Amino acid sequence: MACSDAECDLETVPLIALNVTVRKKLGLYLNPRNTVAADWMAVAExxxxxxxxxxxxxxxxxxxxxxxxxWQARTKDxxxxxxxxxxxxxxxxxxxxxLRHQIDEDVRRYREKAAEPPVQVPVVDSCVPLTSEKSGITLRDSPEGAPELFDAFICYCQSDFNFVYEMIRQLEQTDYRLKLCVFDRDVLPGSCVWTITSELIEKRCRRMVVVxxxxxxxxxxxxxxxKFALSLCPGKPLSYLPGAQKRRLIPVMYKSMTKPFPSILRYLTLCDYTRPCTQTxxxxxLAKALSLP
Known part of the structure; x- marks a missing residue:
């Protein structure tokens, strides 16, 4: 059966566009074993x-x-x-x-935040500028247009900034001499948040630390x-990714959580600060992971 233009267009939207709320509701419908209607097992088949x-x-x-x-991790389909x-x-x-209305809303928001599809690159290298299209977006961008490059983009929310400040002290102001991209400190005001964020993650930073x-x-x-960082390498097992992309995302947890750990990150090795025995x-x-080529 031929699909409508809208349905065919959704074939290009990765599953990662669906947020936690929709995924939870899908579970409420499909998890219960059902002798009449198809359940999660039929979907899995x-x-x-x-x-x-x-x-x-x-x-x-x-x-x-x-x-x-x-399914999201193993196939482009x-x-x-x-x-x-x-x-x-x-x-x-x-x-x-x-759920169709909520799914359409997730797709709309995903498209708004990533208006331009990410450019696939074989290797992420902070030593070689990969773009000259956007200059003057960070504090130390050269007036001649040479982009400022970073070892890692720090993904954090405002309530966790004290820990980010400690991260700056430990990784930038010690012998490690790493260069972190901290949005509130390094990005100049006046530009589109989503466009600049995409530029920094994809082309200015070798890795991303997720707090x-x-x-x-x-x-x-x-x-x-x-999700943008994960989408840069869609449909490939981590073991097949070259170089830096094997460890593009590094999740960090510094305090105990009451909510479930995000499922899209649960296959990545966690850098855990919550256990006193491993804080040393x-x-x-973390510095070693960010320093690797």
Whole structure:
């Protein structure tokens, strides 16, 4: 069956555009085993998961969330349009009717925040300027147009700034001599926030440190920054990514959380400051990860 222009257009929108709220509601519909309507297992089969994989996912608390994350990580076909096609094929019209407005809203917000699709580059290298299109956006940009480059972009929310300040002290003002991009300190006012953020993450910074907290989960800016960074390498297992892209995102947690850890980051090794027994090595490990070529 031919799709409408709007539905075909959704085939180009990655699944990462769907926010936590929509994913939770999908779980509420699909997690319960149902003898009448298709459940998460039927969706997993349509996504080409094997029988053994599906059996193992039965033991998880939220199998729908797991298969969405796994599908998103393993294939370029993990798009919003493909998910809607699967639900339509399985005749889950109740899900489509109830969630379509929220899905469309997530897609709209995703497109607004990333108006220009990210340019795929084989290697992220802070030593060689990759663009000269946007200059004069950071404090030390050269008047001649040479862009200022950084070792890492720091993704954080305002309530966590005291920890970011300590990160600056530990990584910039010690022998590590790393150069961090801290938005409130380094970015000049007057430019479009989303455009400049995309430019910095994609072309000015070799890596991104994500400061995870309960407040981070409620931040639209942090949500966009994290998903944009992940979208730079869509559909590739981490083991196949060259060089710096193997560790493009480094999640950091410095205080205990009451909310679930973000599922899109749970496959990345965490730098955890919450355990007193490992705090001694925390800054050494983080600095080493940011210093690697």
């Amino acid at each position: 349509e996504m080409d998961f094997t029988y053994l994989e599906i059996v193992n996912y039965k033991t998880t608390k939220n199998p729908t969330a797991v298969i969405l994350d796994e 993990a798009t919003v349009g493909k998910l809607l096609s699967i639900l339509m094929k399985l005749e889950r019209n109740d899900v489509l009717e109830d 995870i907290s309960d407040e981070y989960l409620d931040s639209d800016a942090c949500d966009f920054q994290t 090595w925390f800054w050494v490990r």
